[in-house]
Amino acid sequence: MSNSASGPTFDIDARHLRVGVALLCIGGFTWLVGAVLSATAFGQAARKWVAQMEESPAEIAQKRLHQAKVAAAAGSRAWREEQTH
Numbered sequence: 001m002s003n004s005a006s007g008p009t010f011d012i013d014a015r016h017l018r019v020g021v022a023l024l025c026i027g028g029f030t031w032l033v034g035a036v037l038s039a040t041a042f043g044q045a046a047r048k049w050v051a052q053m054e055e056s057p058a059e060i061a062q063k064r065l066h067q068a069k070v071a072a073a074a075g076s077r078a079w080r081e082e083q084t085h
Contacts, residue, residue, distance in 0.1 A: 050057065
């Protein structure tokens with residue numbers, strides 16, 4: 001049996017392949033630059049927004065935690081009082 005009769009061959013145009021890979025790399029790099037610029041703009045906007053707040057997010061979280069603890073204690077106290085009556 002000869003090698004040429006074994007089936008169809010897979011021929012690829014190396015020039016097209018190189019151009020395609022080059023365009024893929026350029027596109028990927030462009031996407032990466034766009035993602036970095038977008039993330040930077042978003043980060044700067046978030047910093048400005050937090051700086052404009054009257055209270056820091058940590059202070060707001062502390063207040064909300066305190067409110068939740070007070071509410072839980074009041075609910076527990078009311079439930080215990082209801083159980084004794």
